[in-house]
Amino acid sequence: MTILDRLWERISGSQPLPPSWVVAVTGLAALVIVLNAESWRLASKVITIAHEGGHALVSVLCGRRLEGIRLHADSSGVTYSRGRRHGPGLVLTAAAGYVTPSLLGAGAAALLAERHQTAMLWLALVLLAATFLAVRNAFGALAVLATAAAVFAASYLSDADQLARLTGVSRGVWVALFVLVSAVALAVGARLLIPVG
Numbered sequence: 410m411t412i413l414d415r416l417w418e419r420i421s422g423s424q425p426l427p428p429s430w431v432v433a434v435t436g437l438a439a440l441v442i443v444l445n446a447e448s449w450r451l452a453s454k455v456i457t458i459a460h461e462g463g464h465a466l467v468s469v470l471c472g473r474r475l476e477g478i479r480l481h482a483d484s485s486g487v488t489y490s491r492g493r494r495h496g497p498g499l500v501l502t503a504a505a506g507y508v509t510p511s512l513l514g515a516g517a518a519a520l521l522a523e524r525h526q527t528a529m530l531w532l533a534l535v536l537l538a539a540t541f542l543a544v545r546n547a548f549g550a551l552a553v554l555a556t557a558a559a560v561f562a563a564s565y566l567s568d569a570d571q572l573a574r575l576t577g578v579s580r581g582v583w584v585a586l587f588v589l590v591s592a593v594a595l596a597v598g599a600r601l602l603i604p605v606g
Contacts, residue, residue, distance in 0.1 A: 419527055420527050420528050420531045421525075421528060422527070423523070423524035423525055424524055424525070424526045424527060425524065425580070426521075426524060427526075427580075427581055427584050428579075428580075428581040430581065431581045431584050431585050434585060435585075438589075450484070453484040454480070454484055454552050454556075455556055456484075456510050457480055457484050457485070457486045458480065458486075458537070458540060458552060458553055458556060459509050459510040459513055460486065460506040460507070460509060460510060461478045461480060461486040461487070461488045461506060461540070462478070462509065462536060462539070462540045463505040463506045463507075463508070463509025463510070463512075464478075464488035464490075464502055464503070464505050464506040464509075465478055465488050465490070465539075465540065465543050466505065466509075466539075467501050467502050467504075467505035468488065468490035468492070468498075468502040468505075469490075471492070471497075471498030471499075471501055471502055472492065472498060473490040473491060473492035473493075473498055473499075473502060474490060474491040474492060475488075475489075475490050475543055476489040476490060476491055477489050477543055477544070477545035478540065478543045478544050478545065478549060479544070479545055479546045479549055480544060480546065480548060480549030480552050480553070481546075481548060481549075482548055486549070488506070488543075489545075490502060513533075513536075516529075517529050517533075520532070526564075527564055530560050530561075530563055530564030531564055533560050534557055534560055534561060534564070537553055537556060537557040537560065538557070540553050541553045541554065541557070567583065567584075
């Protein structure tokens, strides 16, 4: 079996659902991040990536010419595309950014419910890679790369089942640790990229 075959098997295979307490802790952590102004300021960069990526994807699907994406430290962004200045393509492109983060969340939940955690993470990597190719500023490129690094670490470098067998510590504890490390890495990366003051 080649490396690509093993990688595909890992991505397309199913994994056991995380314990319910891990889901609850993750949901609580997400709520705390959203409600806290400091952590939200960092986490909102990921939402902006999804928002602008939604504009970009739909603009291409509607036949518009994507010229690029710019992401800014203040969590704002802009997607440039060229095409007709009116009509359904432009309307769909304009609306897409606002629904994309929610649709991505629902899609991720569906993949997780079907026990395809690794596939969900690798799909996120593909979308981040496409976004990276369209980004036209240094901050945007670094923000996308930091997010992709955290997703990659969670999807590839962490085999919770193997660690559970090796250590006797439950798979859920390892998964919770991986989520925590990825979140901290993202926060540290974003903090390093955001000017203080």
